[in-house]
Amino acid sequence: MNPTIFITGTSSGLGKAAAKLFASKDWTVIAAMRYPEKETELTEFPNIHLLKLDISDPKQISGIASEAEKISPVDIVLNNAAYGLMGPFEGTTDEELSQQINTNFLGTILVTKSFLPYLRARKKGTIITVTSSTANIPYPFVSVYAATKSALEKWSEGMSYELKEWGISIKTVVPAYMQTHFGSNAQMVSHPDYQNVFNQYIQSMRADSTAKRDTPETIADIVYEAATDHKQQVHYIAGDLATVEYEWLRKEGIETVLETMSQRFLS
Numbered sequence: 068m069n070p071t072i073f074i075t076g077t078s079s080g081l082g083k084a085a086a087k088l089f090a091s092k093d094w095t096v097i098a099a100m101r102y103p104e105k106e107t108e109l110t111e112f113p114n115i116h117l118l119k120l121d122i123s124d125p126k127q128i129s130g131i132a133s134e135a136e137k138i139s140p141v142d143i144v145l146n147n148a149a150y151g152l153m154g155p156f157e158g159t160t161d162e163e164l165s166q167q168i169n170t171n172f173l174g175t176i177l178v179t180k181s182f183l184p185y186l187r188a189r190k191k192g193t194i195i196t197v198t199s200s201t202a203n204i205p206y207p208f209v210s211v212y213a214a215t216k217s218a219l220e221k222w223s224e225g226m227s228y229e230l231k232e233w234g235i236s237i238k239t240v241v242p243a244y245m246q247t248h249f250g251s252n253a254q255m256v257s258h259p260d261y262q263n264v265f266n267q268y269i270q271s272m273r274a275d276s277t278a279k280r281d282t283p284e285t286i287a288d289i290v291y292e293a294a295t296d297h298k299q300q301v302h303y304i305a306g307d308l309a310t311v312e313y314e315w316l317r318k319e320g321i322e323t324v325l326e327t328m329s330q331r332f333l334s
């Protein structure tokens with residue numbers, strides 16, 4: 068039987084690229100998204116099945132694994148859905164903060180929790196969570212987004228012990244900067260006292276020559292590698308910029324990195 072992958076956030080970007088890649092390799096793909104009724108591209112694939120899922124809604128999450136398992140037993144869960152919250156922390160409302168944490172962190176771990184009984188019963192499976200290089204090197208004005216991704220990194224590391232007993236692997240794919248709708252989908256916040264420094268940051272970001280973007284297809288290839296290589300490896304640093312940043316952090320350490328980033332973007 069062909070293997071099956073369940074993917075969250077498949078309406079665009081990496082989620083959609085991964086759905087198409089796995090489908091092209093004859094996997095059964097269960098593509099979850101908030102508005103499946105609007106999807107026109109993935110519906111063209113006979114081996115892609117759409118399910119409705121908003122990962123910030125625990126009610127929708129509670130039934131998702133049993134719905135997916137009725138389509139086909141799931142081998143891989145790809146936690147991809149997330150959005151950015153960008154701007155000065157002081158400009159965020161409590162609701163915006165809760166929504167960011169409830170989606171990127173809580174939603175992701177609850178989706179995983181719903182699948183674990185099925186994977187444990189079969190004593191196999193892989194959970195892959197898309198995090199971000201901001202978990203290693205935070206950029207200015209995305210502190211809470213970076214914190215959700217950092218939390219997912221630590222949660223995955225911790226879970227790698229717990230799941231070993233059951234033959235289940237847990238992995239993270241760590242991209243830096245992809246050509247997707249992520250920027251336009253991000254929720255922007257502002258605060259009048261931070262307007263000058265925020266504008267300065269945006270200008271220097273635009274001018275930054277290191278800001279080379281990977282395609283979602285390139286990163287989907289790394290997801291495929293993580294799904295199929297049978298390695299006991301938790302982290303997959305994904306793409307050119309993520310690799311450069313990771314090596315920089317390893318060599319120089321976080322204090323030097325933070326000081327250099329500050330000079331590059333904020334002085």
Ligand SMILES: NC(=O)c1ccc[n+]([C@@H]2O[C@H](COP(=O)([O-])OP(=O)(O)OC[C@H]3O[C@@H](n4cnc5c(N)ncnc54)[C@H](OP(=O)(O)O)[C@@H]3O)[C@@H](O)[C@H]2O)c1
Nearest residue numbers: 076078079080081121122148149199243244245247248249
């Ligand atoms: N692009 C980058 O530079 C970058 C860098 C590092 C990491 N990442 C990570 O890569 C992953 C994919 O992002 P992307 O770049 O492909 O961005 P994207 O094009 O904006 O895709 C994000 C997907 O997540 C979905 N989503 C957002 N909130 C959701 C919710 N509450 N429930 C279900 N789905 C939800 C979106 O669906 P809707 O269409 O319904 O909004 C969309 O399908 C994310 O985890 C992101 O944090 C991106």
